[in-house]
Amino acid sequence: MIFFVASSFESVTGLPVIVGYILSFVFGSAVGSFLNVVIHRVPREQSIVFPNSACPKCSKPIKPYDNIPILSWLVLGGKCRGCSAPISIRYPAVEFLTGMLWVLVFWQTGLSPLLPVGFIFVSVTVALMFIDAEHMILPNVITYPFAVFAFAVRILFPMFFAGAYFADTALWPMNLMTGYPAWLISLTGALLGAAAGGGSLWLVGELWKRLRGVEAMGLGDVKMMIGFGALLGWRSAVLAIFIGAFAGAVIGMSLIAIKKDKDMQTQIPFGIFLGIGSVAAYFFGDRLVTWYLGYF
Numbered sequence: 001m002i003f004f005v006a007s008s009f010e011s012v013t014g015l016p017v018i019v020g021y022i023l024s025f026v027f028g029s030a031v032g033s034f035l036n037v038v039i040h041r042v043p044r045e046q047s048i049v050f051p052n053s054a055c056p057k058c059s060k061p062i063k064p065y066d067n068i069p070i071l072s073w074l075v076l077g078g079k080c081r082g083c084s085a086p087i088s089i090r091y092p093a094v095e096f097l098t099g100m101l102w103v104l105v106f107w108q109t110g111l112s113p114l115l116p117v118g119f120i121f122v123s124v125t126v127a128l129m130f131i132d133a134e135h136m137i138l139p140n141v142i143t144y145p146f147a148v149f150a151f152a153v154r155i156l157f158p159m160f161f162a163g164a165y166f167a168d169t170a171l172w173p174m175n176l177m178t179g180y181p182a183w184l185i186s187l188t189g190a191l192l193g194a195a196a197g198g199g200s201l202w203l204v205g206e207l208w209k210r211l212r213g214v215e216a217m218g219l220g221d222v223k224m225m226i227g228f229g230a231l232l233g234w235r236s237a238v239l240a241i242f243i244g245a246f247a248g249a250v251i252g253m254s255l256i257a258i259k260k261d262k263d264m265q266t267q268i269p270f271g272i273f274l275g276i277g278s279v280a281a282y283f284f285g286d287r288l289v290t291w292y293l294g295y296f
């Protein structure tokens with residue numbers, strides 16, 4: 001998505017690179033623990049900072065030593081220490097997934113200004129996917145700030161980090177913008193990405209609504225893909241939607257087959273699949289595009 005001359009972790013810290021991977025996992029799973037709070041509280045419109053986490057069954061506050069990512073759930077055997085109420089496997093799953101995604105981000109970007117951007121992108125994606133799975137919504141309080149963040153990154157990074165460029169700015173049509181300031185070229189890429197990500201989904205939803213008279217696409221999906229598209233660029237945004245639609249179709253058809261549900265109106269939280277597609281496009285989009293363009 002973006003290329004930097006990344007500093008080598010070893011040369012900057014004097015530590016073996018494995019330490020960078022371990023730290024990424026540790027901090028990532030800790031953020032995953034916070035995402036569990038976000039996933040539980042944001043759709044219920046509760047504060048994410050107050051009060052502290054408590055068992056939903058016996059209301060006993062969760063002690064810090066029972067709040068260690070993944071490990072506490074394993075030690076407690078998936079049960080509350082106070083009342084033995086089961087704790088969903090979603091909690092350690094979110095922590096593990098976020099930790100692993102942070103490891104992949106570190107592998108992808110190394111020690112560069114993009115590192116925190118990648119961490120934020122994958123963390124927001126995890127939160128949105130799990131909220132969509134449970135509530136079938138993608139809250140505005142997450143999608144709007146992320147879209148603003150994505151545009152800010154695309155405008156400010158070329159200004160403040162010399163030599164930084166987003167992969168899409170070297171390709172058509174941004175490659176025609178010679179002589180323009182780097183931030184403007186990058187912003188153009190972000191606008192095209194937002195249009196390809198959010199705009200195309202909105203168009204499909206509108207067409208479907210006109211043709212079938214039913215709401216097929218939530219506006220949440222559109223808002224999510226505006227931000228993701230802005231960050232990824234239009235090629236990767238299109239790729240993300242294709243991967244998402246394909247994964248959604250395969251899993252949706254399997255669900256319909258299993259449930260023997262012939263009603264095609266069965267709602268599928270598409271945000272999950274768009275999230276999978278976007279993360280895949282973030283990690284592999286540029287490699288795929290470069291490989292594909294290499295054929296011409």
Ligand SMILES: [Zn+2]
Binds near residue numbers: 060
């Ligand atoms: Zn309890």
